[in-house]
Amino acid sequence: MLKTAQPERPDTLTWVFLGLGLLLLPVGLYLALAAPPDVNQGYLARIMYLHVPGAWLGYLAFFVTFLYSLLYLFRQNPRYDRVALASAEIGLVFMGLALVTGMLWARPTWGVYWTWEPRLTTTAILFAVYVGYFLLRGAIEDPELRAKAAAAVGILGFINVPISYMSVKWWRSLHQTQSIDLTTGKIHMDPAMLQALLFNLLVFTLLYLGFVRFRALLAVLEARREEA
Amino acid sequence: MRAPRVGKAVQAPGRDGEGMGAVRRIWLLAWRDLRLEVRDRAGLLSVLAFFSVMLFIMALALGPEEEPLRRAAPGVLWVALAFGSTLLSTRAFALEVEDGTLDDLLLTPGGKEWIYFGKLLFQMFLLLPLSLLALLMAAGLFYLPLDRLLPLFLTLLLGVLGYTSVATFYAGLLARLRGREVLLPLLLFSLVVPVVLAAVRATLGLVEGLPLEEVQNWWQLLLVFDVVYLTASALLFPVVLEG
Numbered sequence: 001m002l003k004t005a006q007p008e009r010p011d012t013l014t015w016v017f018l019g020l021g022l023l024l025l026p027v028g029l030y031l032a033l034a035a036p037p038d039v040n041q042g043y044l045a046r047i048m049y050l051h052v053p054g055a056w057l058g059y060l061a062f063f064v065t066f067l068y069s070l071l072y073l074f075r076q077n078p079r080y081d082r083v084a085l086a087s088a089e090i091g092l093v094f095m096g097l098a099l100v101t102g103m104l105w106a107r108p109t110w111g112v113y114w115t116w117e118p119r120l121t122t123t124a125i126l127f128a129v130y131v132g133y134f135l136l137r138g139a140i141e142d143p144e145l146r147a148k149a150a151a152a153v154g155i156l157g158f159i160n161v162p163i164s165y166m167s168v169k170w171w172r173s174l175h176q177t178q179s180i181d182l183t184t185g186k187i188h189m190d191p192a193m194l195q196a197l198l199f200n201l202l203v204f205t206l207l208y209l210g211f212v213r214f215r216a217l218l219a220v221l222e223a224r225r226e227e228a
Numbered sequence: 229m230r231a232p233r234v235g236k237a238v239q240a241p242g243r244d245g246e247g248m249g250a251v252r253r254i255w256l257l258a259w260r261d262l263r264l265e266v267r268d269r270a271g272l273l274s275v276l277a278f279f280s281v282m283l284f285i286m287a288l289a290l291g292p293e294e295e296p297l298r299r300a301a302p303g304v305l306w307v308a309l310a311f312g313s314t315l316l317s318t319r320a321f322a323l324e325v326e327d328g329t330l331d332d333l334l335l336t337p338g339g340k341e342w343i344y345f346g347k348l349l350f351q352m353f354l355l356l357p358l359s360l361l362a363l364l365m366a367a368g369l370f371y372l373p374l375d376r377l378l379p380l381f382l383t384l385l386l387g388v389l390g391y392t393s394v395a396t397f398y399a400g401l402l403a404r405l406r407g408r409e410v411l412l413p414l415l416l417f418s419l420v421v422p423v424v425l426a427a428v429r430a431t432l433g434l435v436e437g438l439p440l441e442e443v444q445n446w447w448q449l450l451l452v453f454d455v456v457y458l459t460a461s462a463l464l465f466p467v468v469l470e471g
Contacts, residue, residue: 073467125421132418139411148468149401149415155464156394156419159456163422171445 017210061091069154257346
């Protein structure tokens with residue numbers, strides 16, 4: 001992702017992603033608050049505009065980690081490892097956002113902050129796997145072995161993502177099924193709400209891209225300090 | 229005590245041009261490791277001691293009423309299994325590294341997957357009887373009904389397989405690292421949590437007398453994890469070990 005030979009500061013594309021993302025964030029929030037309330041849940045459903053993009057970006061980020069971990073194992077280029085690391089870290093942040101907003105949403109709708117139903121359990125496991133990813137990285141000193149071991153976690157841990165995504169369909173769970181079903185392509189949602197959701201998704205994606213590029217640059221600087 | 233040289237055995241029976249088949253190699257490797265482990269006994273005894281101490285303490289802490297003990301039993305059993313087996317999993321490669329035979333293994337011609345499967349088989353041979361013993365101990369201390377022994381054994385088999393598939397992989401990856409005994413559990417637990425969870429739920433279902441169809445869901449999940457972890461580990465193992 002980083003093409004410059006001596007990256008000292010973020011390149012233009014990183015700034016564009018970050019700037020656009022930050023600029024559009026209030027617009028997304030405005031759209032979310034202006035969207036029509038839900039039939040059953042009323043205004044409460046608006047937390048969806050943070051919850052769903054957070055979860056999606058978490059999944060996407062872990063997928064990117066999976067991809068770059070594979071690339072690292074077969075190409076042995078440290079750049080891939082840095083991108084995998086950056087994506088896992090940002091993914092953890094987005095997943096955390098999804099978990100926290102989910103808990104805030106669960107309290108008024110289900111009556112509890114947390115319950116051990118399949119979706120929540122699999123998501124919590126997913127979160128734990130990637131926390132483990134960073135524990136591992138912190139524990140190994142040899143950069144090459146660290147990258148290899150981390151790549152293996154990035155690959156083996158990814159299996160939890162489809163399980164977490166499909167858990168609402170496989171088990172009869174308390175968590176509602178997807179409103180935008182990626183496996184069948186069906187959308188069960190009012191167009192006005194859908195627009196706001198997709199716009200927020202776009203904003204989150206921009207932020208994700210910016211953050212990952214930024215974090216990968218930090219990883220370059222870290223690696224250079226480690227060598228020095 | 230020296231490990232028997234595998235290199236010599238490779239040339240001996242040679243049925244086809246490439247030496248012996250992968251299945252025979254896997255079997256020989258597992259058998260050799262098992263013999264070394266049984267002769268040594270230190271590893272086996274430490275795991276057994278760990279199981280009994282842990283089960284005793286938990287039974288003491290949660291008892292003496294029968295009902296809460298029985299409900300807690302599957303969780304305690306699987307936590308004991310997960311923690312206890314990490315004591316063993318580093319041993320799969322510890323001797324190879326000590327005696328310098330890991331390089332000999334890697335020098336054998338052909339693919340490297342068989343090393344992984346041999347070590348996996350070795351771990352299964354060790355852990356299955358041990359987990360069965362732990363199950364019996366738990367049955368005694370936690371009022372666990374054993375009338376569905378066969379389904380319980382199937383759960384043990386699936387759970388232990390899922391666990392060892394990842395454990396063997398990481399044991400190989402970290403074989404040459406100094407702090408491997410500390411690192412391995414750290415790595416393993418986050419990845420093994422889904423397997424342990426599914427195994428606990430399956431065991432709980434069996435203990436509470438749920439119909440087998442309901443337990444089947446958890447078996448299926450376990451099977452999915454086993455297959456995925458096994459294939460992914462077997463494919464990645466040569467890449468990780470050689471590079």
